[in-house]
Amino acid sequence: MMYDNEQVLxxxxxxxxxxxxxxxxxxxxxxYTANDVIRGLVxxxxxxxxxxxxxxxxxxxxxxxxxxxxxxxxxxxxxxEYLSAKAKNIDVYMMYLAILVLFGQFxxxxxxxxxxxxxxxxxxxxxxxxxxxxxxxxxGTEKLxxxxxEYEYNWSQLVEKWDAIDDLRESSRQQDGRTNSRLGFLSxxxxxLIQQGLVHDLGNQELALTEKAxxxxxxxxxxxxxxxxxxDFLASLEKREEGN
Amino acid sequence: MENxxxxxxxxxxxxxxxxxxxxxxxxxxxxxxxxDRQNRPIDYFxxxxxxxxxxxxxxxxxxxxxxxxxxxSYLLExxxxxxxxxxEDFEKVARAIIDTFRPPSGRRNSRSFFNWxxxxxxxxxxxxxxxxxxxxxxxxxxxxxxxxxxELVFATKEFFREFHLSINQLLLRKQLEKGxxxxxxxxxxxxxxxxxxxxxxxxxxxxxxxRSIVSEETYQRYKNVIEDIHLRLSxxxxxxxxxxxxxxxxxxxxxxxxxxxxxxxxxxYILRIDRELAEVHFAHTQLLKDSIALKTTALxxxxxxxxxxxxxxxxxxxxxxxxxxxxxxxxxAARVMLEPFLSVEQFSxxxxxxxFAKQPIGGEQEEERQEEFADVVDxxxxxxxxxxxxxxxxxxxxxxxxxxxxxxxxxxxxxxSMQQQGLAHWLAxxxxxxxxxxxxxxxxxxxxxxxxxxxxxxxxxxMLQPGEQIMVTELPxxxxxxxxxxxxxxxxxxxxxxxxx
Numbered sequence: 001m002m003y004d005n006e007q008v009l010x011x012x013x014x015x016x017x018x019x020x021x022x023x024x025x026x027x028x029x030x031x032y033t034a035n036d037v038i039r040g041l042v043x044x045x046x047x048x049x050x051x052x053x054x055x056x057x058x059x060x061x062x063x064x065x066x067x068x069x070x071x072x073x074x075x076x077x078x079x080x081e082y083l084s085a086k087a088k089n090i091d092v093y094m095m096y097l098a099i100l101v102l103f104g105q106f107x108x109x110x111x112x113x114x115x116x117x118x119x120x121x122x123x124x125x126x127x128x129x130x131x132x133x134x135x136x137x138x139x140g141t142e143k144l145x146x147x148x149x150e151y152e153y154n155w156s157q158l159v160e161k162w163d164a165i166d167d168l169r170e171s172s173r174q175q176d177g178r179t180n181s182r183l184g185f186l187s188x189x190x191x192x193l194i195q196q197g198l199v200h201d202l203g204n205q206e207l208a209l210t211e212k213a214x215x216x217x218x219x220x221x222x223x224x225x226x227x228x229x230x231x232d233f234l235a236s237l238e239k240r241e242e243g244n
Numbered sequence: 245m246e247n248x249x250x251x252x253x254x255x256x257x258x259x260x261x262x263x264x265x266x267x268x269x270x271x272x273x274x275x276x277x278x279x280d281r282q283n284r285p286i287d288y289f290x291x292x293x294x295x296x297x298x299x300x301x302x303x304x305x306x307x308x309x310x311x312x313x314x315x316x317s318y319l320l321e322x323x324x325x326x327x328x329x330x331x332e333d334f335e336k337v338a339r340a341i342i343d344t345f346r347p348p349s350g351r352r353n354s355r356s357f358f359n360w361x362x363x364x365x366x367x368x369x370x371x372x373x374x375x376x377x378x379x380x381x382x383x384x385x386x387x388x389x390x391x392x393x394x395e396l397v398f399a400t401k402e403f404f405r406e407f408h409l410s411i412n413q414l415l416l417r418k419q420l421e422k423g424x425x426x427x428x429x430x431x432x433x434x435x436x437x438x439x440x441x442x443x444x445x446x447x448x449x450x451x452x453x454x455r456s457i458v459s460e461e462t463y464q465r466y467k468n469v470i471e472d473i474h475l476r477l478s479x480x481x482x483x484x485x486x487x488x489x490x491x492x493x494x495x496x497x498x499x500x501x502x503x504x505x506x507x508x509x510x511x512x513y514i515l516r517i518d519r520e521l522a523e524v525h526f527a528h529t530q531l532l533k534d535s536i537a538l539k540t541t542a543l544x545x546x547x548x549x550x551x552x553x554x555x556x557x558x559x560x561x562x563x564x565x566x567x568x569x570x571x572x573x574x575x576x577a578a579r580v581m582l583e584p585f586l587s588v589e590q591f592s593x594x595x596x597x598x599x600f601a602k603q604p605i606g607g608e609q610e611e612e613r614q615e616e617f618a619d620v621v622d623x624x625x626x627x628x629x630x631x632x633x634x635x636x637x638x639x640x641x642x643x644x645x646x647x648x649x650x651x652x653x654x655x656x657x658x659x660x661s662m663q664q665q666g667l668a669h670w671l672a673x674x675x676x677x678x679x680x681x682x683x684x685x686x687x688x689x690x691x692x693x694x695x696x697x698x699x700x701x702x703x704x705x706x707m708l709q710p711g712e713q714i715m716v717t718e719l720p721x722x723x724x725x726x727x728x729x730x731x732x733x734x735x736x737x738x739x740x741x742x743x744x745x
Contacts, residue, residue, distance in 0.1 A: 019588050026541075049588055056454045058541060063584045068576075073589045075579075096578040099585065100568065104561030113557050132569050139572060147572070155572055198585055211451055213585070218455045220584045222558040231563065233580065237573045 003037065011041035018046070018053065018062035022197070023212065026058040052226070056215045063220050066230050082192040090157050091185075097158070098189045101129050102199075103217065106209055113218055115209060122186055122205040130182075133162050252430050257361040262368045265355040266396045269344050269372055272353075276340070280328040286337065287327070293400070294322055295341045299373065299389045300397045308376055311386045312338045342387065345372040372396060409438040413483045416521075420487075420494060425513035432520045439527045446473065446534055453543065467543060474535045481532050484525045491518050629700070635675040636682075637703025642667065643736070644707060652737040655680055659725050671725045680716070680734055687716040688739075713739040 014028045024032075032039050033055060046053045046062060050069035054061045064072045075092045083091050105128055106115040136144070136159055144156040166181050190207060193199040198213040220226050274289035298318050302310040316338035320331055329337065347353060352369040359366035372393040376386040389397065412435045419428040453466050495518055498511045564581050567573065646661045647653045662670055670676050682700060683689060689701065690713045708714065719733040 020590070022587050051588060058454070062588065064586055064588060066580050066583045068580060069583075071588055072583055073586045077589060078586075093575050093578060096582050097568075099582055100565050100578060103585075104565040107558065107560035108562065110557050110559045110562075132565065135569050136572060144572075147574075150574075154575055158575065196585065196587065211454075214451075215455055216584050217558075217560065221560065222556060224556055227556070227558055230581065234564070234567050234573065234577065237577055238567070238571050 003041070007035070007037050008041060010035075011038045011045065014038070014042050014060070015045040018042075018060060019049070022062055024060040024062075029055060029058055029060050032060055052220075054215065054219045056219055061212065061215060061219075063216055066220075066226070066233065078192075082195070083188060090161055094158055094161060094185070095189050095192065097132070098125070098129055098186065099193065101125070101132055102193075102207075103213075104128075107217055107221075113222060115214065115217075119202055119206045119208040122183060122190070122207070125207070126182055126186060129186075130162075133159055251361075252426055254361040255427075255430075257359055258366060258368065261355065261357050261359075261366075262370075263395075263399070265353075265368050265370050266372075266392055266399060268355060268370060269353055270396075273341065273344050280333075282328045284328070286329075288337075288341070291319060291337060292341055292344070294319060295338070295345070296372075296389070296393060296397055299387060299393065303388055308388070309386050310376075310388065311384050312342055313384070315342065342373060345393070346374065346387065409435060409442070409480050410483065412438060413480065413487060417487060417490065420490060420517075423510070425510060425517060428517055429513070429520065432517065432524055436520075436524050436527070439524055439531065442477075443527070443531055443534075446531060446538065449473075450534075450538055453538070463543075470535065470539055470543060474532075474539055477528070477532045477535050481528065484521075484528055488518075488521060488525060491521055632675060632678070633700055633703055635673075636679050636700060637707075639670065639676060639679050640704040640707055642670070647738075651739075652735055654719060654736070655731065655734045656723055658736075659723070672728070674729070677729050677731050680731065683714065683736065684716040684718065684734055687714065689714040689716075715739055 010031060014024055014032060017024045017028060032042060032053075043053055049064075049071035050067060051062050051064045051071075054063055075089060078095075079087045079089070079092055083095070102120065102125055105120050105125065106117060109116050136155055139155075141156060144154065144159065148154040148156050162182070165185070190199070190201070193207075194201060197210055198216075199207045200210055202208050221230065270289060270292050273292040276286070276288045278286050278288070280286055295315055298315055299310055302308075302314075312335060316331065316335040319338060320329075320334045323329075323334075345353075352371045354367050354369045356365065356367040358364075370392045371390040373387045374390040376388045378385050412431055416428055416431040416435070419425075419431060449466070449469065453470075491514065495511075495514045498507065498514055502508050502511050568578060568581070642662065643653065643658050646658055659671055662668065683704075686701065689705070690708070690711070715737040717735050717737075719735055721733045722730055723733050724730045
């Protein structure tokens, strides 16, 4: 198929806006929806970096697919930009777990597509993570260590790491990112989420989801087209576990 | 004018309490802790409301013979075994309810409260039921709803919030016709709240449309909702335009009638009403535009996405977090699951030409900026600003007077002598504290020739001798001069004063 130069450039402009900000404005949205060629091109561009484009209302969102991809943001970048200087990979994974738990707390019903709560407090969030880690512990150290042998980074390290730090460090007055405490850690994660435009801070240690986050959950995780992939991925891993 | 508005807040305080007190008897019933034969608590609250409806219905069908027995049999029938009591017990329940609505002592239910409008203790009475007439032969009494009982029944009926704005518009018109301008201003404020609520609602619908249109059915539903909203907004818009015209007419009429003080005041009010109404009208027009945009773009976009979206509810906690933990899956899976929330890796390039780009030079410039006085750009603040300027001026004059020939004074001394001189009201005012804080911030303060004309301490500076300096330093203790304010003690020194030279 022959493409018009103008169209390719327009498509690329939209794509570069998407890749810079993760979203594009209503003007891009208009061009994207109105012109099939441009839409096809943008979709293809996104596909090349393992992302999909979701039109939602007046905005376009660029959403990375749930798969390992060299194009997605690297752990090293995350560590450098959002975590403390001493952070190791295990910290990044702890952050992932914390974020998953956070979203789990907002979407924990089969009956509704809307979030089941309006906000979550840091304390609440902390408790939920702790509960999950306690559940992990119940697998027993041996089993976790056996898994350790198999993969590079694993759960027992995460559990150790979590247990080693206190809920809050009483000696320091402010529990921010620099404090080595669980709340301090959560405030790092919170900052990361805020910068990604996924949550906003209501003050009083309360966090709420942004429109962007809600859109991603509803239009990606809940979309049959995509969530089949997620579930298959999890199921394949589960099977492998059972095989062991 | 502002005071009248403040007073307007508590206007009709008693009536409001009265309306709240209507519900008291119901909650009194709710507090009853009786159990039925299966030891389940009896829902007295619900039965109370049922009784009200029963009496209301009897009034509608003009049945005058509604007494305790009739109520008991109605309740028995309604309960349908939900409450395990026999007819006799139900009669007791019915009597208890009637006694609560109409105390057997003959004194009405009442509520004592402090009336913030009049500043005096007050009390309201509520009479829900009244005895219609007695049947002396069989020693029976029949009841009907009293005035408050009827009000309570109506209060529990759905009141369409959709019509709030229209009702307010109607009220506003009436008030303007009657010349109740203070009330009209308040009505406009209420309308502003209505418009803001509407705005939030439209925003919420907009978000919902963007995220959750998944089937033709929901699409139709939202389409109807949005069309309803649009119709309503256009209707209100017309009414607004008419109101605006009416206000204009009134204003013109008053312009020619400005003779005595009262009429001048009325004119001042109508000017303000005109302005505030225009503001609300503008906000409302904005909403109308939003609704049109919503109708076209958002709905269209949603319909567009309808073709390729099939949503299903997804229990994030269960499907992802629990599975991850309970198996447990490799840690890397956590990253994969989270991928959609992250972004794409960015390559940031650096060009050697950046060397020639504009370089921000810190240090000196920043310090310079700090010496400038706070500038006031906003026209609206101008008035406040001038008031503050003269406040500071008179404060400085007072302090200089207290100081006399002394070279220094502390804040606590200044405050003490101001209290002695009967100037204690200054201490209750925020300006006093701002004044000290600002002096401290600006310290050392001195008169310079090329100073800008317009700054807060202009009058203060004009009182200084040329070459004189004011130094304000902090002292350790905290002062609590009034209930409301707390401030660090400070020392104010005059240095290099004119008569030293």
